[in-house]
Amino acid sequence: MEKINYSKGILDGFEYLLTNHEEVFVLGQGLWSPWYVGASMTDLDKKYGKSRIIDSPVSELATTGAGVGAAILGKRPIIVHPRIDFMLLAVDQIVTQAAKWRNMFGGKSSAPITIRGMVNRGGEQGAQHSQSLHSWFAHIPGLKVVMPSSANDARDLLIASVLSDDPVLYIDDRWLYDCSEELKEIDKTPLSLQKPKVVRLGNDITLVSCSYTTKLCLDAALELEKSGISVEVIDLRVINPLDYDSIINSVNKTGRICSVDGCWQNCGLAGEILAGVTERIDLRLLKTNPKRITLPDSPAPTSKVLEDLYYINSSNIVNYIKSIFL
Amino acid sequence: MKKYSNKSVSDELFNPESPIFGIQLTYDSIESQIKHLKSMLVIRYAEEKIANEIIAGNVKCPCHLGIGQEAIAVGVSAFLRKSDSVFGAHRSHSHFLALNNDPYSLFAEVLGRIDGCSHGMGGSMHLIDKDNGFYGSVPIVGATIPIAVGAGFAHKMEKSTNLSVTYFGDGATEEGVFHESLNLAKINELPVLFICENNLFASHMHILERQPTYSTVRYAKAHNVQSLLVDGNDLAAVYNATKIATDYIRSGNGPFYIEFVTYRWKGHVGPSDDNDVGLLRNEVLEIWKKRDPIKRLINSLKTSQSILESEFGLIDSEIKKFIEESWEKAKVSEYPSKDFLYNNTYSN
Numbered sequence: 255m256e257k258i259n260y261s262k263g264i265l266d267g268f269e270y271l272l273t274n275h276e277e278v279f280v281l282g283q284g285l286w287s288p289w290y291v292g293a294s295m296t297d298l299d300k301k302y303g304k305s306r307i308i309d310s311p312v313s314e315l316a317t318t319g320a321g322v323g324a325a326i327l328g329k330r331p332i333i334v335h336p337r338i339d340f341m342l343l344a345v346d347q348i349v350t351q352a353a354k355w356r357n358m359f360g361g362k363s364s365a366p367i368t369i370r371g372m373v374n375r376g377g378e379q380g381a382q383h384s385q386s387l388h389s390w391f392a393h394i395p396g397l398k399v400v401m402p403s404s405a406n407d408a409r410d411l412l413i414a415s416v417l418s419d420d421p422v423l424y425i426d427d428r429w430l431y432d433c434s435e436e437l438k439e440i441d442k443t444p445l446s447l448q449k450p451k452v453v454r455l456g457n458d459i460t461l462v463s464c465s466y467t468t469k470l471c472l473d474a475a476l477e478l479e480k481s482g483i484s485v486e487v488i489d490l491r492v493i494n495p496l497d498y499d500s501i502i503n504s505v506n507k508t509g510r511i512c513s514v515d516g517c518w519q520n521c522g523l524a525g526e527i528l529a530g531v532t533e534r535i536d537l538r539l540l541k542t543n544p545k546r547i548t549l550p551d552s553p554a555p556t557s558k559v560l561e562d563l564y565y566i567n568s569s570n571i572v573n574y575i576k577s578i579f580l
Numbered sequence: 581m582k583k584y585s586n587k588s589v590s591d592e593l594f595n596p597e598s599p600i601f602g603i604q605l606t607y608d609s610i611e612s613q614i615k616h617l618k619s620m621l622v623i624r625y626a627e628e629k630i631a632n633e634i635i636a637g638n639v640k641c642p643c644h645l646g647i648g649q650e651a652i653a654v655g656v657s658a659f660l661r662k663s664d665s666v667f668g669a670h671r672s673h674s675h676f677l678a679l680n681n682d683p684y685s686l687f688a689e690v691l692g693r694i695d696g697c698s699h700g701m702g703g704s705m706h707l708i709d710k711d712n713g714f715y716g717s718v719p720i721v722g723a724t725i726p727i728a729v730g731a732g733f734a735h736k737m738e739k740s741t742n743l744s745v746t747y748f749g750d751g752a753t754e755e756g757v758f759h760e761s762l763n764l765a766k767i768n769e770l771p772v773l774f775i776c777e778n779n780l781f782a783s784h785m786h787i788l789e790r791q792p793t794y795s796t797v798r799y800a801k802a803h804n805v806q807s808l809l810v811d812g813n814d815l816a817a818v819y820n821a822t823k824i825a826t827d828y829i830r831s832g833n834g835p836f837y838i839e840f841v842t843y844r845w846k847g848h849v850g851p852s853d854d855n856d857v858g859l860l861r862n863e864v865l866e867i868w869k870k871r872d873p874i875k876r877l878i879n880s881l882k883t884s885q886s887i888l889e890s891e892f893g894l895i896d897s898e899i900k901k902f903i904e905e906s907w908e909k910a911k912v913s914e915y916p917s918k919d920f921l922y923n924n925t926y927s928n
């Protein structure tokens with residue numbers, strides 16, 4: 255069985271796009287770096303040339319805006335930000351330009367840019383090199399937000415994002431780069447049909463998560479199986495727009511829901527999921543109150559001892575679920 | 581390394597093979613020179629200590645070392661007052677130490693301990709010491725440039741002769757906010773000292789891969805901001821330039837921009853030399869090391885017999901001891917409590 259890890263999945267996605275779509279190019283920081291943003295873009299510059307793989311000055315706003323412009327003219331740019339924190343310098347172009355371009359021009363134009371923002375945290379990097387912020391961006395109509403949790407998805411959703419006719423924020427997580435799974439054929443389903451997936455079947459509770467928290471939920475589910483608790487896990491994959499069908503089906507079956515998210519709690523994705531679900535189901539079916547597990551509402555600390563308290567781990571999920579059943 | 585085509589006088593500053601001049605010791609008194617030497621040594625040994633402790637696995641937070649760039653912070657700080665406001669970036673150990681000579685609170689901070697300058701909540705990339713005029717360093721490139729401009733507004737509104745300083749690198753001049761800040765400071769004639777430490781690199785990218793020329797002073801000129809382009813590895817040159825700039829600003833003439841040309845000896849982040857990763861720097865690092873700002877000062881002091889070998893030996897071992905003692909003490913400081921995590925976000 256051939257395996258593929260997450261960073262290789264991303265790399266394969268780039269190779270597929272660059273090989274098959276000449277209108278694709280990549281612009282951003284770190285593309286010629288010997289580290290190749292965590293081995294997820296290794297040697298693309300050598301293979302496809304420095305006129306398509308363009309490393310840049312320290313200019314997030316200009317590179318992102320240039321991506322918007324090139325996209326409007328028919329190119330398929332991928333703008334790379336090695337950290338979401340750095341991408342924030344480009345928010346006007348993402349939120350107020352790209353996301354609005356189609357609607358405000360009556361559908362006559364659009365900006366199908368893909369912005370790759372990486373989540374990179376831990377390692378005592380502190381408050382300014384640790385943010386997730388996907389909830390913020392998922393709030394924006396017109397901006398699709400994609401968050402793969404597995405290696406094959408990292409590849410397939412990158413391809414679907416770039417080929418989509420809308421602007422997409424593709425968020426990958428450095429904590430997943432070494433996670434591997436069985437290599438599958440490329441799935442060419444377009445982004446508009448990419449939905450949340452049930453990644454583990456269970457009967458007692460529904461966990462809803464995305465990206466790294468899906469890994470935590472799957473780890474927790476394995477652990478809870480030992481105690482005879484059967485956990486269903488739904489991986490959101492695309493968090494804007496959000497499709498609720500599989501979540502509703504699952505909650506109707508299990509009668510319990512917990513959303514687990516690596517963002518902060520207030521006005522966050524986890525709360526949005528609970529709101530969306532409780533609006534859509536017969537509340538009398540619920541056997542326990544809906545629950546969310548998120549980061550505490552404070553910036554990331556630096557010391558390892560505080561980081562250990564701050565970030566969610568699978569035992570937070572296990573402990574919560576055991577508290578309901580045992 | 582790219583060729584030095586279209587040579588101009590200023591380009592010579594960027595050529596590591598240009599002649600190395602002695603330090604003009606007339607710049608200040610001998611006592612001051614010894615003080616500056618000590619300050620540079622504290623910075624050098626503190627950063628070397630941190631480098632070794634990263635290798636030993638005792639420091640986990642990302643550390644951007646400025647070894648080779650010490651003369652800039654020391655020369656600039658000679659003209660700063662505690663009532664000024666200084667802002668740094670990710671590579672700011674030198675800016676901090678040149679103002680307070682306090683390796684203990686730096687060490688405790690990089691170890692994430694409660695006695696650190698930010699109570700262990702910031703690490704190497706978030707330093708602060710308001711008592712000594714250091715208002716904060718942050719690792720978002722360019723972020724403190726407009727903040728220093730805002731501090732300039734505050735100083736001007738208070739009608740004081742205080743000024744604000746923003747230290748940033750050549751890479752930061754590629755962010756839009758840098759240009760907006762120069763214009764905003766100029767149009768309001770704010771007391772802001774812009775210090776660009778041009779070490780020729782932004783992470784793995786050489787300046788000529790990112791900009792059409794070596795020097796960034798053209799940006800100051802475009803905004804009608806007074807500027808100087810100076811050898812950042814020559815303490816006397818740094819000192820003299822800063823004197824001109826701070827006199828100008830404190831006399832109410834508005835902002836000033838100094839670009840100091842220097843070179844970082846270590847990789848972008850962490851303790852290694854970067855020589856293993858095939859960057860442009862490979863061949864030139866050793867040549868740049870001959871322009872070591874500390875050795876240059878020591879050599880000039882010795883040549884002029886301002887300092888004897890034995891006196892220097894004494895200073896050197898005293899500082900090494902100071903660094904070791906500071907580290908030993910920092911190591912046993914406690915970690916910040918949970919309270920800092922959960923109850924530290926708002927003022928109430």
Ligand SMILES: Cc1ncc(C[n+]2csc(CCOP(=O)(O)OP(=O)(O)O)c2C)c(N)n1
Nearest residue numbers: 340671719720721749750751752781782783
């Ligand atoms: C807004 C932003 N973009 C990118 C980065 C990543 N980054 C950190 S330091 C750095 C290079 C900065 O170069 P320069 O300003 O010349 O400072 P130096 O590292 O040379 O001291 C980069 C690109 C960042 N921290 N913040």
Ligand SMILES: [Mg+2]
Nearest residue numbers: 749750779781
């Ligand atoms: Mg630099």
